[in-house]
Each structure stands twice: as C-alpha cells, then as structure tokens.
Amino acid sequence: MEAVALPKDLTASDVLRLALTGKVYGAAHQTPLSEAPRLSARTGARVLLKREDQQPIFSFKLRGAYNKMAQLSAAERGRGVICASAGNHAQGVAYAAQQLGLRAVIVMPATTPEIKVAACRARGAEVVLFGDSFSDAETHAYALQAAGGLTFVHPYDDPLVLAGQGTVALELLRQLDTEGPMTVFVPVGGGGLIAGVAGVLAALRPDIRVVGVEPEDSDAMYQSVQAGERVRLPEVGIFVDGVAVKQVGAYTFELARRHVHDWVRVTTDEVCAAIKDVFDDTRAVMEPAGALAVAGLKRYAAQRGLQGQTLVALTCGANVNFDRLRHVAERAEIGEQREAIFAVTIPERPGAFRAFIEVVGKRAITEFNYRYAPRAQAQIFVGVQLSGAHERAALRAELEARGYPVLDLTGDELAKVHVRHMVGGRAPEAAFERVYSFTFPERPGALLDFLTQLHGRWNISLFHYRNHGSAHGRVLAGLQVPPDDEAAFEAFLAGVGYPASDMTHNPAYRLFLT
Numbered sequence: 001m002e003a004v005a006l007p008k009d010l011t012a013s014d015v016l017r018l019a020l021t022g023k024v025y026g027a028a029h030q031t032p033l034s035e036a037p038r039l040s041a042r043t044g045a046r047v048l049l050k051r052e053d054q055q056p057i058f059s060f061k062l063r064g065a066y067n068k069m070a071q072l073s074a075a076e077r078g079r080g081v082i083c084a085s086a087g088n089h090a091q092g093v094a095y096a097a098q099q100l101g102l103r104a105v106i107v108m109p110a111t112t113p114e115i116k117v118a119a120c121r122a123r124g125a126e127v128v129l130f131g132d133s134f135s136d137a138e139t140h141a142y143a144l145q146a147a148g149g150l151t152f153v154h155p156y157d158d159p160l161v162l163a164g165q166g167t168v169a170l171e172l173l174r175q176l177d178t179e180g181p182m183t184v185f186v187p188v189g190g191g192g193l194i195a196g197v198a199g200v201l202a203a204l205r206p207d208i209r210v211v212g213v214e215p216e217d218s219d220a221m222y223q224s225v226q227a228g229e230r231v232r233l234p235e236v237g238i239f240v241d242g243v244a245v246k247q248v249g250a251y252t253f254e255l256a257r258r259h260v261h262d263w264v265r266v267t268t269d270e271v272c273a274a275i276k277d278v279f280d281d282t283r284a285v286m287e288p289a290g291a292l293a294v295a296g297l298k299r300y301a302a303q304r305g306l307q308g309q310t311l312v313a314l315t316c317g318a319n320v321n322f323d324r325l326r327h328v329a330e331r332a333e334i335g336e337q338r339e340a341i342f343a344v345t346i347p348e349r350p351g352a353f354r355a356f357i358e359v360v361g362k363r364a365i366t367e368f369n370y371r372y373a374p375r376a377q378a379q380i381f382v383g384v385q386l387s388g389a390h391e392r393a394a395l396r397a398e399l400e401a402r403g404y405p406v407l408d409l410t411g412d413e414l415a416k417v418h419v420r421h422m423v424g425g426r427a428p429e430a431a432f433e434r435v436y437s438f439t440f441p442e443r444p445g446a447l448l449d450f451l452t453q454l455h456g457r458w459n460i461s462l463f464h465y466r467n468h469g470s471a472h473g474r475v476l477a478g479l480q481v482p483p484d485d486e487a488a489f490e491a492f493l494a495g496v497g498y499p500a501s502d503m504t505h506n507p508a509y510r511l512f513l514t
Contacts, residue, residue, distance in 0.1 A: 018160060019166040019167050028055055048312045049294070051315055052317065053284060067163060069081055069151075081097060083153045084141035090116065105150060108128070109131050109137045167196075168197055185294075189242060189245045191249050211264055216265045225253075338388070340391075342399075342409060364384070369381040407511065423512050433480055438474070
C-alpha cells in the first residue's frame with residue numbers, strides 16, 4: 001500500500017474527499033445524536049449532543065489517529081509510529097496501533113497522571129516519559145522520530161487526521177431529522193476537529209453555521225483569526241487541558257479562517273456549569289474540554305436569541321480525572337450564575353452577623369469565612385445562593401443600601417481558588433510582602449526544586465497549594481522582598497522555570513490577607 005498523496009493547501013472539497021474515503025471505522029464507530037431536553041427547555045431551542053464521549057477511548061481523537069495510521073505505506077507500517085501527547089490523542093494512537101498491529105511510541109511529560117500512562121501501556125504502546133511540559137515531550141518525540149524513522153502522528157495539523165475528525169460531520173448530516181436554521185458548536189484546541197467539521201459542512205451544507213468555542217485563557221484560534229495569521233500564546237490556561245494549545249496548526253488555521261462563521265469564548269465557571277448540564281441530561285460526566293461546546297452554546301444562545309433553532313454541541317471527551325470533580329462541583333453554581341461570592345465589611349461586634357443574615361433574607365448562605373481581629377470592622381467572605389443572574393446585582397445594591405461595603409468577587413479567580421480557603425490570615429509583621437501565583441508541574445521534587453532555587457534568601461510569608469487532579473498544581477506564595485533586593489528577585493522569577501503572575505495588588509488578597 002502506498003502512502004496517500006496530500007495537497008499542500010486544503011480546500012473544503014479536499015477535506016470532504018478525504019473524509020468520504022477515510023478509514024475511521026476500523027476502530028471508531030458512529031456515535032449517537034442525543035436530545036438534551038433540559039438544555040432545550042432553558043435555551044428555548046432544540047439542543048442536540050453529538051456524543052463523541054462514547055467512542056472506545058471516550059474521545060473523538062480515535063477517528064483522526066486511526067485514519068492517518070490505516071493509510072500508511074507498508075514501509076511506514078513496518079517502522080511504526082510516534083506521537084507526543086498526555087491526553088486523548090495518546091490513547092487514540094495507542095488504540096489504533098493495537099488494532100492495526102503497529103509499533104507505537106508515545107512521548108508524555110513526566111507530569112502525566114499514572115492512569116493515562118497505564119491506559120496507553122495496556123494497549124501495547126511504548127511510553128517514554130520526558131520533561132515537565134508538552135513542549136519538552138514534543139521536542140523529544142521529534143528527535144526519536146528522526147533517529148528511528150518512525151512516522152509522526154500529529155494530534156491535529158495533518159490532512160488525514162483532521163479529515164478523520166471530519167467524519168463527525170458526515171454522521172451528523174445523516175442523523176439530523178430537522179430543517180430550518182441550525183448551528184453547530186465545536187470545541188477548539190489545535191483545530192483538528194473544527195477544521196474537519198467546518199470543511200465537510202462547507203462542502204455539503206454551507207447553510208449550517210459553525211461556531212468555534214474556546215476558553216477565555218486558551219483562545220489561540222480566535223486570536224489567530226483576528227490577527228489574520230497564526231498567533232503563539234505565551235501561556236495557556238490549564239483547567240480545560242484538552243484544548244490547552246499555544247499555537248494552532250497551519251492547515252487547521254486556514255480551514256477555520258475560511259469556513260467557521262463565528263467564535264465564542266467561555267470562562268472556567270461556565271465550563272463547570274456545562275459539565276453539570278450534560279450530566280443532568282445524560283448522566284454522563286464530561287471532561288472540561290468535552291463540555292466546552294455546551295458552555296459556548298449556552299452563552300451564544302443567550303446573547304443571540306436563538307429560540308426555535310436547532311443547536312448541536314459536540315461533546316468530545318469524557319476522560320476526566322475523578323479528583324477534578326471536586327473543583328467542578330465548587331464552580332458549577334457560579335457558572336450557572338446561581339451563586340454570588342462577596343467580600344462584605346460588617347461591624348466587629350456581637351450580633352453583627354445576625355443583622356447581616358437578616359438582610360440576606362431567605363437566600364441560602366453557601367459559604368461564610370471569617371476570623372476575629374481586634375479592630376472596629378471585620379471582613380467576611382460569603383457565598384450566597386441566587387435564583388438567577390439578575391439577583392446578584394440586586395443583592396449587592398440591597399446590602400450597600402443597608403450600609404455594608406461590598407466587593408463582588410464572583411469573577412475573581414484568585415479569590416475562588418485560593419483566598420476563600422485562607423480568609424483571616426492577616427500578617428502585619430510580613431513587611432515587604434510580594435505575592436505570586438505559580439503553576440507547578442505535579443511531579444515529585446517540584447516543590448523542593450522551587451525552594452532550593454530560593455536559597456533561603458527571602459522569607460516565605462504565605463503559601464497555599466491545592467491539587468485539582470491535573471498535570472499542574474497552583475500555588476499562591478508570599479515572599480518578603482526588601483526594596484534593595486528587587487533586582488535579584490526579578491532575576492529569580494525569570495529563572496525559576498515556573499510561570500508566575502504578580503498578585504500583590506489583587507483586591508481579594510489585599511482585603512483579606514494583608
């Protein structure tokens with residue numbers, strides 16, 4: 001068998017041809033198009049979920065990987081394949097190689113959770129752990145590929161891979177039983193899925209609108225389309241890790257730029273709420289990327305008023321670490337705009353809490369954090385259950401009218417991840433305190449490495465860490481840095497090797513922890 005000759009510049013017709021002649025069904029299968037009655041009732045539209053979470057590896061990634069590998073030449077098959085991935089692409093390559101009887105080498109960061117490593121090894125893949133990040137693993141994979149003559153299976157920027165993902169759209173067109181206005185919402189990381197889907201729909205049903213959905217902190221495709229060229233993000237968010245890509249593909253960018261009609265970006269809280277929405281309608285638990293399209297559908301429908309239309313969301317994966325569900329559950333109510341998080345100043349005297357609760361009325365208190373301090377006023381961190389988005393502003397106005405200063409922290413990431421667990425920890429003795437949020441790889445020795453680089457030069461005055469079940473952890477650290485040490489401290493930050501954000505002037509930190 002000869003390798004497939006691929007065009008350098010893909011058109012929608014090319015994508016359609018490659019999808020129609022694809023070989024995905026040696027491993028993948030047609031997934032259901034399911035009704036979502038609760039989401040339909042809330043949006044006023046007919047909401048359908050294309051259930052790619054029901055593939056054998058619980059992700060659509062199997063389609064593209066198998067399509068690429070099934071069309072290798074005999075010589076390429078004999079040498080085997082290699083990829084760099086810590087997620088669903090790795091499992092897709094391992095599963096496809098097992099079905100085809102090929103050697104598969106998968107390079108993963110050393111931070112990859114053991115459950116993912118074990119899943120690939122169980123399917124016969126050779127797993128190589130290298131580096132702390134995907135970039136480290138990818139660089140090493142290319143070196144191994146060159147040395148061993150292996151075929152690199154790219155997670156998205158390959159015509160056969162993205163055409164394999166485009167078979168989702170072919171199935172969708174066969175399954176639809178409705179006419180009239182229709183919009184398909186597609187999650188976007190490197191762009192393989194949306195390039196394939198948009199290419200097929202542009203060729204067969206250009207009347208169907210395609211909307212790409214990205215997290216606000218991982219929006220490489222949106223920024224690239226706005227700029228008219230591929231943009232490389234300096235950092236990406238880690239919560240929706242399945243789409244955390246710094247730069248989209250060349251093929252995928254061109255196809256998305258030409259054939260995607262619109263874009264919507266969503267918050268972490270909205271993704272958490274969407275995970276709950278899918279669970280309510282299907283009793284299936286999505287990974288964050290798997291619910292991304294649903295979050296985009298909800299926001300877009302609310303903004304554009306799409307009542308009466310047919311809205312399709314691609315639920316692309318369900319490989320979620322169980323430990324992450326704690327974080328999802330905490331944030332889902334905020335994402336649904338059914339919880340407000342406020343910092344409220346009340347008098348420091350007996351009976352003040354009761355007076356405050358009387359103003360809140362019959363609304364349920366979801367969280368209340370407070371610590372006594374010998375001063376005339378106290379700051380409390382409080383969560384209040386709401387009946388809807390409109391009630392948040394009304395409650396704040398009501399509290400302020402009763403004389404309570406209020407700071408709305410509902411959209412403050414630092415407050416929701418760290419400060420809510422540290423309220424009351426004021427330390428007036430911590431002179432010259434600088435506070436930074438660091439992203440750490442979840443591997444043994446990472447913290448020791450960080451502390452070693454400090455050399456004991458600056459005192460740690462605050463430290464909060466919380467594991468969210470992903471490859472990276474988040475740390476809030478306070479360091480006492482005298483003015484004469486500013487230059488040395490900036491040099492330390494530049495060389496420490498972990499992404500750091502200055503939170504010294506964050507209002508939640510200054511209100512509760514200084």
